[in-house]
Amino acid sequence: MSRHLHLNAFVMGVGHHEAAWRHPRTDQSRLFDVDHFVELGRIAERGRLNSIFLADTLAVGPNVARNTQSIFEPLTLLSAVAAATSHVGLIATASTSYNNPYSLARAFASLEHISGGRAGWNIVTSAQLDESRNFGGSDTPAHADRYARAEEFVDVVTALWHSWDADAVKVDAESAIFADPTGVHTIDHEGKFFKVRGPLNSPRSPQGRPVLVQAGSSDAGKELAARVAEVVFTAQRSIPDGLEFYTDLKARAVRHGRRPEDIQILPGIVPYIADTEEKAIALEQEFTDLISPDYALRQLSAFFGQDLSDLSLDDRLPELPPESAIEGQKSRSTLVRKLAEESDLTIRELLGRLGGGRGHRSIAGTPEQIADDLIAWFEAGAADGFNIMPPYLPGGLEEFVDHVVPILQRRGVFREEYEATTLSGIYGLTSHDAPAGAPVEAISR
Numbered sequence: 337m338s339r340h341l342h343l344n345a346f347v348m349g350v351g352h353h354e355a356a357w358r359h360p361r362t363d364q365s366r367l368f369d370v371d372h373f374v375e376l377g378r379i380a381e382r383g384r385l386n387s388i389f390l391a392d393t394l395a396v397g398p399n400v401a402r403n404t405q406s407i408f409e410p411l412t413l414l415s416a417v418a419a420a421t422s423h424v425g426l427i428a429t430a431s432t433s434y435n436n437p438y439s440l441a442r443a444f445a446s447l448e449h450i451s452g453g454r455a456g457w458n459i460v461t462s463a464q465l466d467e468s469r470n471f472g473g474s475d476t477p478a479h480a481d482r483y484a485r486a487e488e489f490v491d492v493v494t495a496l497w498h499s500w501d502a503d504a505v506k507v508d509a510e511s512a513i514f515a516d517p518t519g520v521h522t523i524d525h526e527g528k529f530f531k532v533r534g535p536l537n538s539p540r541s542p543q544g545r546p547v548l549v550q551a552g553s554s555d556a557g558k559e560l561a562a563r564v565a566e567v568v569f570t571a572q573r574s575i576p577d578g579l580e581f582y583t584d585l586k587a588r589a590v591r592h593g594r595r596p597e598d599i600q601i602l603p604g605i606v607p608y609i610a611d612t613e614e615k616a617i618a619l620e621q622e623f624t625d626l627i628s629p630d631y632a633l634r635q636l637s638a639f640f641g642q643d644l645s646d647l648s649l650d651d652r653l654p655e656l657p658p659e660s661a662i663e664g665q666k667s668r669s670t671l672v673r674k675l676a677e678e679s680d681l682t683i684r685e686l687l688g689r690l691g692g693g694r695g696h697r698s699i700a701g702t703p704e705q706i707a708d709d710l711i712a713w714f715e716a717g718a719a720d721g722f723n724i725m726p727p728y729l730p731g732g733l734e735e736f737v738d739h740v741v742p743i744l745q746r747r748g749v750f751r752e753e754y755e756a757t758t759l760s761g762i763y764g765l766t767s768h769d770a771p772a773g774a775p776v777e778a779i780s781r
Contacts, residue, residue, distance in 0.1 A: 341714055341750050342600050342721030342763060343741075344427070344569070345380040345388045347373065349406070351728035352606055354635070354694075355626035361728045368407055370416050375730055377417035380424045383737030384751050386762050387425030387456060389549075389569070389723070390414065394434055395466035402631030411443050418451035425759035427456035427549055427567075432489040433482055434462055434471045437530055441496040444546050445538035453542030453758035456567065457493075458549040459560070461486050464638065483556040488527045490548070490564050495523040497545035499535030515539070543758035547765065553581065553671075562588030565599055566765050569723045571671055571696045572603045578718030600763055603713070604696035604723040607706050609735040616700035623727055624688045635694065636687065639669045649684035652676070671695045696725055703739035710740075711749055 346352070350362040350372075357364045366372035380388045390410035410428035418426055426447065430440055447455040461482035462468075468476050477485075504519030523534035550557065550565035561568050562585060572578040586596040608623075610616035629649060637644045640656050647654070653676045672695055676686050689698070699709055713719045726732025744750035756762050 339720075341710065341744060342567075342602060343383075343385045343750065344425075344567075344602055344721070344723050345376065345385050345733055346391070346569070346604065346723050346725045347376045347380075347388050347729060347733070348391060348725075349729070351732060352725040353623045353727040354402075354631065355623055355628070356728045358626045359623060359728055361731050370408070370413065372730070373408070373413055374417055374420045376733060377421045377424055377426075379730060379733050379737055381421050383741045384754060385424060385724075385737070385741075386721070387427050387454075387759060388417070389427040389456075389458060390429060391458070392429040392431075392460075393464060393467060394431060394462060395464055395470055397464075397466065402628045411447055414455075415447060415450050418447065418454065422452075423454070423754045423757065423762070425454045425456055425547070425762055426451055427458055427547070427759075429458040429460055431460050431462040431467075432486040433477060434467065435489075437489050437492040438496065438532055438534075438536070441493040441536055442538055444493075445497060445536060445541060448541035448543070448546055449538070453760075455541075456547035456549050456759055458551060458569070459486060459490060459565070460551070479554065479556065483552075483560060485529050486560060487563075488529050490560070492523070492525050492527075492530050492532050494545060494548075494564075495525060496532070496534055496536040498540070499523055500538075500540045502540050502544070505539045543760045547759045547763060558585055558588060561585060561599070562594075563592045566760070567763060568599060568601045570601060570603050572718070573671070573675065573697045575713055575716050575718045578603055578713060579716065582718055598765070600720040602721045602723045603719050604725050605710070606696055606698040606725045606727050607732070607736055607740070608698065608700040608727060609703060609706060609732070609739060610700075611702060613701050613705060616702065620698065620700045620727075627687055629684075629687065633683075633687070635690070636672070636683075639672050647683050649687070650682050652680070652682060653686070696723075698727075703735075703743055706736075706740050707743040707747070710744065711747065714749060
């Protein structure tokens with residue numbers, strides 16, 4: 337095949353399954369240990385994975401009794417991982433709703449220079465009510481308003497990253513010139529949400545700027561992704577659904593003047609891996625049996641913006657608000673509703689399906705079966721790669737790297753060595769940089 341899969345490791349605490357911290361395959365104390373995350377970065381690099389990714393929220397959440405928290409702020413933590421690795425990409429989540437463009441641009445520029453050009457920004461708009469309340473809000477901002485702010489936020493941040501020409505820094509001691517002033521530009525942005533003069537007080541990074549990543553699958557989310565994103569994380573549960581999303585998003589990108597290959601689409605997958613299918617299925621059931629129903633029901637409530645905590649586990653979903661009325665996690669609520677209705681699931685069955693990846697697809701099987709599944713999606717044109725979401729860590733990532741990756745390499749669909757040193761290069765993004773001094777509207781495309 338002329339192209340290779342892209343593989344990202346989505347690392348979360350001691351595992352993606354909501355009960356991972358209770359399972360004997362994990363060590364709960366490692367939730368607080370930076371060396372745990374450094375080890376995950378090294379494992380991903382050993383497997384020649386494109387990148388690792390940290391999600392983030394800006395609130396404790398609805399049930400601290402059951403929910404293991406994201407202890408570390410992602411950019412800070414990935415700086416430690418950067419110092420211990422040399423190739424694997426480092427993608428951090430940061431909100432456009434509760435940050436300032438200038439300070440966020442500077443923080444990512446710092447990670448860029450620390451890592452030698454391996455940073456990526458997962459752009460989120462923050463849909464939780466508790467997050468809004470931590471920043472002076474009384475309600476979740478309307479979905480359309482969050483995305484309008486995000487559109488402008490990304491444009492400003494990207495312009496700031498390019499406010500230094502690539503050759504502006506001289507560091508010429510003899511001539512006493514640190515930088516050429518003609519190569520450092522104000523951006524003079526004034527829009528609906530932000531007024532920013534610039535330039536950024538950090539020079540151009542080794543890859544021009546961080547890779548832009550996006551995960552929203554609502555219509556507004558897909559439009560933002562089509563215009564600016566270079567990597568898209570998504571939750572599709574079947575090849576036909578994957579093909580529909582893939583075709584739609586690539587077509588949207590073309591309408592924004594981009595090429596289909598300028599955007600890489602990576603559905604999430606939660607792999608339970610064992611040397612027989614029976615053992616893998618039993619392993620998945622072990623995790624399902626550890627789910628705390630009260631926590632899972634609160635998670636379900638958050639998807640729909642409606643209190644479902646008193647539901648009987650043997651009931652079906654009640655009548656829910658129409659999709660148009662949901663201002664929070666629009667795309668995920670649609671996916672969960674569809675899953676429950678099409679499979680006629682009880683609440684108990686639905687919570688079991690959601691426990692590993694909150695709507696992302698789970699698969700239990702041997703390394704060969706996992707590899708076959710990924711290749712089938714790839715060859716069908718439903719994915720450019722996958723967002724690997726190990727149910728437990730570090731073991732689940734080690735199983736994938738040590739047993740699935742070698743099969744993908746033997747079949748010629750995944751690299752044996754890194755082809756580049758920057759994250760944009762690893763993802764094969766040939767049009768990643770922007771011309772010096774380009775205006776905001778040109779830089780963002």
